[in-house]
Amino acid sequence: MSKLQLVENSSVNSSNQARDFTLDELCVNPDNPRKSRNPLFDDLKASIRARGLNSVPLVTRDPRLPDGKWTFSDGGNTRYTIMRELWDETGDPRFFKMTCIEKPWPGRFQCLAGHLAENETHGQLTFIDKALSVSEARLLLEEERGKKISLRDLAVELTNSGLPVHFSSVSRMEDVVTNIYPWMPVLLASGFGGRELRKLLKLRHGAEKVWDKYQFEKNICTEADFTNVFGECCRKFDDPELWSIEMFTDELIGDLTDAFPCDDLDYDGWLLELRGADKVKAEPAEDITFAVSSGLPANSSTVANDDVAELSQLSDELTPGDSTLLEDDTPGVEQSTAKKQPKDLSSLVKEDESHALQGPDDYLPAVAQPEIHSLWHVSALQDDIEHLQSLAWRLSWDIASAHDCGNSLTPASENASQSGYRLSVPVDDAPLVALFLASLTDDTSYQDAANLTSELLIGSSESAKPVFDDEQTLTVFRLIRILRRLRELQRKSAASIVPANEG
Template sequence: MADLTPQDMAGKLLAEGFARTGPDAAALTDPIADTPMVVTLDQLRPYDHNPRVTRNPLYDEIKASIRERGLDAPPAITRRPGESTYIIRNGGNTRLAILCELWSESKDERFFRIPCLFRPWPARGEIVALTGHLAENELHGGLSFIERALGVEKARELYEQESGQALSQSELARRLTADGFPIQQSHISRMRDAVQYLLPAIPNVLYGGLGRHQVERLAVLRRACERIWEQRARGTRIGEDFHALFHEVLATFDSASEALSVQRVQDELVGQMAEQLDVDYDTLNLEVGDNESRQRALGSDPTLATAHPRRPTAPTPTRLPSEAPGTPPHPAPPHPAPPLSPVATTASSSTEETAAPAQNTHPSPSPDPDRLQGHIVSLAPTTERLQSIQRMVADQLGDALPDFEANVLRAIPVQAGGLYPISDVWYIEPGLDVPERLRVHIAQFAREIAEEAGQADCIEPTDEGLGYVCNADALSANAHALPFLARAVLTLLQALSTGYLAAPAPLSTLDDLRLTDALGPLLQGRRNGPASDRLSDNGLVKLFRLLRLARRLLDLEAGAGSSTDT
């Protein structure tokens, strides 16, 4: 190799380097893994969908702690693709507001430059961020009911954008739980009522901290009054609709300075309805109270109370020493009844003074305890006090109260617990013997039967037909993969109800299951199959009761009136 001259060496040293051919990067890309970093307040902003709207109740305590100690834990931050500023990822909006306030007060650099943990923006970033804020706010400081409701409604929008279809309340609850914010379906229903009907009328009261129980009472009141309004306003000319009336009445109570009284709202609303409908106030108030009870019963889960106690068997009749062997024995004195409340005692005493009850000289034989227990499928919740009050009311009204122990010998006796306990499949109480009440009971029995198969959400109450419909929209996408019991129960309930609806909606997802193939195994079981594939004894009793009430409902609507066999 020839030696380089000084001129050649200088030329090589002065030669240009490699030139960049690609475009210049305007900014560095975000890290692809969790990375600690220091950011300034002007680079960070709060999460724009933060469910908290009102001031954090722990704001002053948190501010005092940060002023003295600084940030104990760095807030998690993230950044949407294409944006220049960072946002709080899940929890930390209150701390960011406090840091901005402390910086403006002190100009201390430790409040301006803060350590953070950057976490990459995930594929489902909006949903993950929103559910993260809901969960964090629930754990630290708590959200008001309306703030949670608005957050859940926003989550519904994001889920529906993601899936491209509307979500049922049960599916929304499942997705929120899977993403870290567990919530019950019944709470979602109340939240939607609060956002749709209450928030436009009483925003100050709701943001002031109105709780779930009062929101639930207002929602039940609105539904009960709306149902009565529709029934009584049908065929009349009323200038104002119910939604406008409800909003107008409720808006008068939108004051954050005093607690909301649901009873006062009901009094004012019923008064306005009575004036508009030209109905007596007391009559309307009683209807509203009865309708509220039905709404609460259908909207809550069945709960068990005190179990039905076993009555002691009557002692063997005793003979007096002077009596001959052929003399009929004197029955032993009955056990004293449990004490009643003062009101019940007074009513009972007055009844005894006016007309003494006829004594039965031939008491019915007491059933064998083993036979009595054989007719109990599941204990029906009751108490001796409740039974005494029921007997007193039946005596006052002249009704015959069914006696389970006596009917074991001659009726169709059975006992099954639930929201409406069953002690006699056939007997229908006079207060139940109207189409509206029958539909409520039929719908509840259908729901409890479907609940055995895990499909309670598919049963929806209605005011027509038998009182319920099978909602195909509530079925999951893989309905054909459901267990036999679930598909058979829904097919049976659909077959019982669909012929009595004005516009039946068939469960197309279950069309491949023929009722002729499913009915036997569902009611009786398979020859060598597990007992879990058939309807339980409790469910079978409820099915019998459902059929009895449905037959009576059809008789009433056909004009048959009351029959002697009830």
């Protein structure tokens, strides 16, 4: 009889029995999805030190482990680690034993799904921990079934194993593991995720489409490979202190221009193509999370949050059971269902659907309103005159090009006193949007600035809508912030110049 059969037989005979285990009889599950420290570790440790261990984890016999060793099947690794630390620190006998419930060996895939679910109820996993574990789950399932498993089938199997998740979330995780993680392991391990990671993925997909499009249409021959060009650019920013989506985009376009010889794709050409390929959609406030549903067992069943923006694209593939919950995904904030009562599932589904069906003018109040910090913040790596001039030009061009007048502006950074852009046409011939943008830099003597601002940004109380939509208005405010900081640095620079003594 094989060791696996012995384990299965012994597990069936002792199923659902609770007894005390010494720490030496237990060990962390080899497939534990948590690779980084639990952000709630210190709080949990303090609680267990004061009150003891109140929960009763499930344990099972993994055939890979030596005889007599048990491991956790649905969470419990962090609690075991805490008990081991407390025993080593204090020698108190109450920390040397854990009451656990024996469970038949469910297989590695089921264990991994159980740990993913349980971990999310006691402390948020980083996005990359989730993604790597889901990728590993796919390999385990393929090994069990002896065939390839599609991402859609993987999502179904995870759902059936107590971890409801839509295939679009699984697809995004696979994308990150394949195309981002090999080049940015440090940044991802730091907790990088949410909007910034989505922006990075959008940028990659957009850039690859442009690369493939021009390579096919223009028959471009190059020794460079897009995957390596993008990856090497990622490698330069594999540090939480260095990351900035604006600086990354600037660096990437420079790398693409060098690697892809095409007369139509200089820096501005790439920028124009990427702007067109990456029109911003409404996004949820945070990253994918697994949140416990009131209609599911609290010990293992969770729901994965998909992008609200993707619901409209995938509506023909969604069933009522695919609808998902929105939860916060801030590391270090406990998501215990004992402290947070989730809303009724049907009402949350309706909220999600309403966000997905909103038009562009509805994004701001619903889901896309930025924090003041994100609108006002200037990265330390960009906080100099040269970078701010470049940012001002790119923002102004983006606004103007959306109104078909990008050619009315031109870069202006020949010296440190310039604002980064200026009119490229006479004032009398300039469109209103270009005039407004130029008025922010004192590049024109346009006298009707107040009416122009009202017409473009606010509209009238009667029937005239503002020219700028919500997204463009936010970009204008960002441009104003950049210009204010640029002028501030220029004033400081001018004040520090001491005229030479010519007497």
